[in-house]
Amino acid sequence: MQITYDFSGKIVLVTGGGSGIGRASSEAFGAAGAIVAVADISEKNGLETVEAIRAAGGTAEFIFVDVSNEESVKAMIKSVVDTFGTLDIAHNNAGIEGNHIPLAELPSDNWRQVIDVDLTSVFYCLKAEIPEMMKNGGGAIVNTASASGLIGGYNLSVYTAAKHGVIGLTKAAAMDYANKGIRINSICPGAIDTPFIAALPKPLIDRVTFATPMDRLGQPREIAQSVLWLCSDASSYVTGHSLSVDGGVVLGGTGTR
Numbered sequence: 610m611q612i613t614y615d616f617s618g619k620i621v622l623v624t625g626g627g628s629g630i631g632r633a634s635s636e637a638f639g640a641a642g643a644i645v646a647v648a649d650i651s652e653k654n655g656l657e658t659v660e661a662i663r664a665a666g667g668t669a670e671f672i673f674v675d676v677s678n679e680e681s682v683k684a685m686i687k688s689v690v691d692t693f694g695t696l697d698i699a700h701n702n703a704g705i706e707g708n709h710i711p712l713a714e715l716p717s718d719n720w721r722q723v724i725d726v727d728l729t730s731v732f733y734c735l736k737a738e739i740p741e742m743m744k745n746g747g748g749a750i751v752n753t754a755s756a757s758g759l760i761g762g763y764n765l766s767v768y769t770a771a772k773h774g775v776i777g778l779t780k781a782a783a784m785d786y787a788n789k790g791i792r793i794n795s796i797c798p799g800a801i802d803t804p805f806i807a808a809l810p811k812p813l814i815d816r817v818t819f820a821t822p823m824d825r826l827g828q829p830r831e832i833a834q835s836v837l838w839l840c841s842d843a844s845s846y847v848t849g850h851s852l853s854v855d856g857g858v859v860l861g862g863t864g865t866r
């Protein structure tokens with residue numbers, strides 16, 4: 610991983626840090642000198658990320674969290690502060706996709722589960738992170754939304770609703786804390802080559818790739834580099850923004866190729 614930013618001494622929390630985008634973000638922060646709290650519901654995956662960061666000469670610890678549970682989120686933040694003394698940066702990234710079926714067939718318990726894990730979790734994280742950052746006089750937060758937070762998706766009603774919600778929540782939170790030194794942005798990945806996408810049927814992956822003007826899946830490190838930019842001083846006047854990193858998938862448009 611190319612080091613493009615200097616986060617030396619910064620305490621960084623990444624949720625869903627055990628896999629895919631969160632692992633790439635954790636590793637990129639670690640390579641850029643940050644002390645990384647890798648939080649995940651999977652201890653095995655989280656520890657693998659921690660080992661990868663340490664093997665590259667960085668500093669990291671694993672923290673268990675179920676982001677859909679407010680008490681678990683509070684315990685995660687307490688653990689970060691007890692272990693490292695403070696919190697400077699957070700990447701609220703953990704998420705699940707939910708069932709791929711038309712809306713009328715979506716079980717209501719799947720609706721609730723995806724809203725809890727993908728949207729309410731971001732509220733819980735922001736609520737717990739912001740007071741700690743206020744003690745430092747500021748901080749930076751990136752929430753992982755999705756291209757599905759900007760456009761509709763076939764058979765993806767709850768995921769689309771949750772990710773639109775993440776973008777709205779990011780804008781509102783950014784306004785509440787813009788003059789208090791905390792910048793809050795969201796990132797909108799297109800189809801990224803992670804276990805999340807690998808779990809889909811091959812014809813669906815092919816369709817998603819075809820719908821992407823760049824004609825390929827993105828790599829997790831391509832999202833990580835944008836997350837680091839949004840958390841760095843290079844983006845010091847950017848807040849409430851939803852940054853598309855998606856090979857052009859939200860451009861839509863007409864015509865054929």
Ligand code: NAD
Nearest residue numbers: 625627628629630650675676703704755798800801803805
């Ligand atoms: P992934 O499945 O590779 O990783 C997700 C991680 O989140 C896993 O380590 C998992 O254990 C963890 N997790 C799941 N539920 C959790 C919970 N309740 N509490 C704590 N951790 C939990 O997925 P990914 O592709 O890296 O996705 C990461 C984020 O990016 C998600 O929010 C997803 O919606 C978003 N996203 C992914 C893509 C894509 O194409 N991969 C596209 C757009 C947005």
